Amino acid sequence: MPSVVPGQAPSLSTFLKTLKSKDIETSIELFISLLQRRQIRNSRPCALATTQLLLRVVAGERTRDAQALITRIRNVGRRLVAAQPGEMAVGNIVRRVLGVIREVAEEDQDQSATSDTSTPTSPSQSASKATPHRPGISSTISSFSPLHHGGALPHDMHARPMSSGDITPLAQDSAEQRPQLGATSPSYAGQGPTQVTSLFGLFHTPQGASPAGTPPPGTQSPVGKPAPRQKDAAADSKLDIKAEVIDGIKELLDELEVVDSQIAESALDHIHSNEIILTHTSSQTVQKFLATAARKRKFTVVHAEAYPNDHLATHATIVNGNRKADDSDSNPSDADERWKPLTSMGITVILIPDSAVFALMSRINKVILAPHTVLANGSLIAAAGAATIARAARAHRVPVVVLSGIYKLSPVYPFDTDELIEFGDPGKVVPFEDGEFMDAVDVVNPIFDHVEADLVDLYITNLGAHAPSYLYRIVADHYRTEDVDLLAKEVV
Amino acid sequence: MAEPAKEVPKQDDEKLSPAELKKRAKAEKQARRAAQKESTGAPPGGPPTANGAPTGEAGSNQQSKQGDQKQKGQQQKQGGQDKTQHKRSGSQAQSQVLAHRRRPSQGGAALQAAVANSNVPKEPKKENKQVELFSHLYTQRRHTVEGVSKDVHPAVLALGFQMSSYELCGSSARCVGMLLAFKEAIQAYTTPLGTSLARHMTTHFLSPQIDFLKSCRPISESMGNAIRFLKKLIVEIDPSVEETEAKAFLCEQIDIFIRDRITVTDQAIASSARTQIKPNSVVLTYANSSLVSKTLLQAHADGIPFRVIVADSRPLYEGKNLAKTLMLAGLEVEYTPLSGIAHAVKDANLVLLxxxxxxxxxxxxxxxGTASVAMHAHQADVPVIVLCESVKFTGKVALDSIVLNEVAPSEELLLPQPASEASQQSAGEDKDEESSSSKVKQLGDWRDIKNLQILNLMYDITPAEYIRMVICEYGSLPPSSVPVVHRLANEGV
Incomplete structure (x- = not known):
């Protein structure tokens, strides 16, 4: 991995390096400017940087009050999201961290509640307080803009009780910890009947829905319990909120690190011998997925080059395996895991220009895409060209598989997909030396495509494989209702 | 007798023994005989692949063998030549002269096409860089004059190289170019004694020209139709007609063909298609079609306010030429790579292809790439209209883009090395440093990277259901009417 030369243009690695030495406010400002200047871009670097930054923010916070911490993180998160609304991973991570804090706070209050019977907040009272703040989705739906509001939420989130299954990064431990559904539901029904606002919610088990690590049933918080309002409750708690939160964020970092290998684990379930697989862009996740399958099976990969925005990186990936360009060299955690190009593993790789996708699709067995962001309804934002690939695949009835870490899954609902599309440097299409042409002709270079949910057949995340129609559940498992709209006025 | 062979061995006379020379001359003569037999034997109306393949192969074996050796020779830096490689020196001398034309690696597609000949020198087995699915399409494009039959007229020669280097590109343009070159060639033609023009010209004169053009780049349907027309014309010439008169007749007929089937037709189609462009509409087009360009320019000249989106793709960037043409004419033009087609379609009201x-x-x-554009348009309910002269209609059918296609040299897809270096972001610099330690490979080294193949297709097949209308000189038709018009226009039935 080429180490970053000092004096190089700022990137994720330089940011992470300076993170330790600079004070928090400077770091936040630096990150915002890096985001705005697109010097940190793409989901993974953004997610990593956000997590590290929030870790710093939490660590630097003096307060032991969870509510203050939430407010602080929200404020920071709001600034980050506003800096680059297109990078939804930032918002996703902020929401996940908020979820961690809330969970810790709930646990904490749980404990204080058991020790002190005179809890100041009664569940019903807090529930009635909380309800008005829930984003009323039906009323704002038409004018709703995900970019301006940070996110919308699936309907069922109204009903969804706050489980503590929100942070839970590792799928492995979850298997053993699956809670007994029957055990918790009575308390659910008894404690927070006002919470159930839709019939749909009646059948939800409060915490079992995500196989991704629900904490042991013993630590389960009572349903519908809001974040502690009482400062003293937090203050005299036995738990060190900060330490807990930091642990939670570290788990999040671990998740980010292992997400690719977790996705790759299921490769053999999806790729058989002699398949012809089409993919595009230089996605590391896809390459790892294919490489894992390549250890056991022989197949052919057709690689569209994603001209004009990612073709150089794609070429480099095909030729050299681990990426040289932009983000991965700035990712220190990747430094030790160099991976070989697929060609060296005996996989035939056929490089094609994007234009040949339709021509070849009739011989393709499977399409594997890597998204930039996955949206709550199962649609996705991916590098430009993905829409063509997905539609050509549909026209030829070829299954489309999307590999995505949970961190790319956003609670945003795409009401206006045009807004989610970023337009890139026209100089990549036509060099600026061609002045006359550039002056007179409107050169357009979209970076992303929106792919509708019905074009996708399967999502493979680090939690397993899901139908696109199921994604909303995973969203509900990972993000708190209160956090979905980061830009909303102070909630809770 | 040995005339056709003399051309090549001349350069390496001193190295070839007379026996070898003789053997070679014989082989070449045989190949020529076979070629002539094939082309006479096949019906003139048959598809070019059917009547052209054997001839083409006979010829291209010879060529590709040379091309192959040339390439190998260059790759080996002319190091390990032994006596068995005697054939190489001649082609090498030539290839050095002609090296400026094209990169030597461009002949590489012939690696397999070259029949493993006993006197091809042994060397470490090269990996086959052809994509298996398309192995039937790989041909070597000719970029040099070596091994060209002496009968090929200079005008045709020039035309062939223009085609193989894309200087002359586009189905109708190539067709017109070919007919004009043939006209010149016909004027230079003299019927040998003891035969008649009608009998001699097609097989002995026209065929080498056509074979040569085919070896430069596979010929298009329009060219096939034009050739069929010309052959029919020649056969029907009365043997008693005087040669000059016959030649004048042929030239005149060629002019009429160009005028009727292409020039005037283009105008007719353009003015018919023009009516489809409504004021304030947005017209989407892909790559560069002379007909689309004409239509748009005419609509603009008629004062219709509209906007054009030109989608384009690597490696030919034909759309850029169209965008430039339209821009100079003062149209409002948007230019987008094919990756942005999903967005372009949202704005478009009409797709002209x-x-x-x-x-x-x-x-x-x-x-x-056209199929992708049509697919997006179809799904967005934007009408897709194809502009096509009837001379491009064919009796062939295809279900996918694999059987009927053309594979261009993969090297065209490689980025110009210095440009890619420069455009690479900061990371490119460490890349450079590492490449000095011979660790990092570039895409340009793809021939040395095992299992890596690059596929550069020329065409794709757009399903009929994506096409709302075809405008030809016979009017506007649904795609299902194509065979009818083809019979009417090209087969005269």
Whole structure:
């Protein structure tokens, strides 16, 4: 991995390096400017940087009050999201961290509640307080803009009780910890009947829905319990909120690190011998997925080059395996895991220009895409060209598989997909030396495509494989209702 | 007798023993005989692949062998030549002269095409860089004059190289170019004694020209139709007609053909298609079609306010030429790479596409990428209209883009090395440093990277259901009417 030369243009690695030495406010400002200047871009670097930054923010916070911490993180998160609304991973991570804090706070209050019977907040009272703040989705739906509001939420989130299954990064431990559904539901029904606002919610088990690590049933918080309002409750708690939160964020970092290998684990379930697989862009996740399958099976990969925005990186990936360009060299955690190009593993790789996708699709067995962001309804934002690939695949009835870490899954609902599309440097299409042409002709270079949910057949995340129609559940498992709209006025 | 062979061995006379020389001359003569027999034997109306393949192969074996050796020779830096490689020196001398034309690696597609000959020198087995699915399409494009039959007229020679280097590109343009070159060639033609023009010209004169053009780049449907027309014309000439008169007649007929089937037709189609462009509409087109360009310019000249989106793709960037043309004419033009087509379609009201050929099952064969554009438009309910002269209609059918296609040299897809270096972001610098330690490979080294193949298709097939209308000189038709018009226009039935 080429180490970053000092004096190089700022990137994720330089940011992470300076993170330790600079004070928090400077770091936040630096990150915002890096985001705005697109010097940190793409989901993974953004997610990593956000997590590290929030870790710093939490660590630097003096307060032991969870509510203050939430407010602080929200404020920071709001600034980050506003800096680059297109990078939804930032918002996703902020929401996940908020979820961690809330969970810790709930646990904490749980404990204080058991020790002190005179809890100041009664569940019903807090529930009635909380309800008005829930984003009323039906009323704002038409004018709703995900970019301006940070996110919308699936309907069922109204009903969804706050489980503590929100942070839970590792799928492995979850298997053993699956809670007994029957055990918790009575308390659910008894404690927070006002919470159930839709019939749909009646059948939800409060915490079992995500196989991704629900904490042991013993630590389960009572349903519908809001974040502690009482400062003293937090203050005299036995738990060190900060330490807990930091642990939670570290788990999040671990998740980010292992997400690719977790996705790759299921490769053999999806790729058989002699398949012809089409993919595009230089996605590391896809390459790892294919490489894992390549250890056991022989197949052919057709690689569209994603001209004009990612073709150089794609070429480099095909030729050299681990990426040289932009983000991965700035990712220190990747430094030790160099991976070989697929060609060296005996996989035939056929490089094609994007234009040949339709021509070849009739011989393709499977399409594997890597998204930039996955949206709550199962649609996705991916590098430009993905829409063509997905539609050509549909026209030829070829299954489309999307590999995505949970961190790319956003609670945003795409009401206006045009807004989610970023337009890139026209100089990549036509060099600026061609002045006359550039002056007179409107050169357009979209970076992303929106792919509708019905074009996708399967999502493979680090939690397993899901139908696109199921994604909303995973969203509900990972993000708190209160956090979905980061830009909303102070909630809770 | 040995005339055709003399040309090549001349350069390496001193190295070839007379016996070898003789053997070679014989082989070449045989090949020529076979070629002539094939082309006479096949019906003139048959598809070019059917009547052209054996001849082409006989010829191209010879060529590709040379091309192959040339390439190997260059790759080996002319180091390990032994006596068995005697054939190489001649082609090498030539290839050095002609090296400026094209990169030597461009002949590489012939690696397999070259029949493993006993006197091809042994060397470490090269990996086959051809994509298996398309192995039937790989041909070597000719970029040099070596091994060209002496009968090929200079005008045709020049035309062939223009085609193989894309200087002359586009189905109708190539057709017109070919006819004009043939006209010149016909004027230089003299009937040998003891035969008549009608009998001699097609097989002995026209065939070498056509074979040569085919070896430069596979010929298009329009060219095939034009050749069929010309052959029919020649056969029908009365043997008693005087040669000059016959030649004048042929030239006149060629002019009429160009005028009727292409020039005037283009105008007719353009003015018919023009009516489809409504004021304030947005017209989307892909790559560069002369007909689309004409239509848009005419609509603009008629004062219709509209906007054009030109989608384009690597490696030919034909759309940029169209965008430039339209821009200079003062149209409002948007230019987007094919990756942005999903967005472009959202704005468009009409998609105008040019054609390489219209197949008899209503499908459109056009520049690769066209099918994607049509698919997006179809799904967005934007009408897709194909502009196509009837001379491009063909009796062939295809279900996918694999059987009927053309594979261009993969090297065209490689980025110009210095440019890619420069455009690479900061990371490119460490890349450079590492490449000095011979660790990092570039895409340019793809021939040395095992299992890596690069596929550069020329065309794709757009399904008929994506096409709302085909405008030809016979009017506006649904794609299902293509075979009818083809019979009417090209087969005269």
């Amino acid at each position: 040019g054609a390489h050929s219209m197949l008899s099952n209503g499908r459109l064969q056009s520049r690769v």
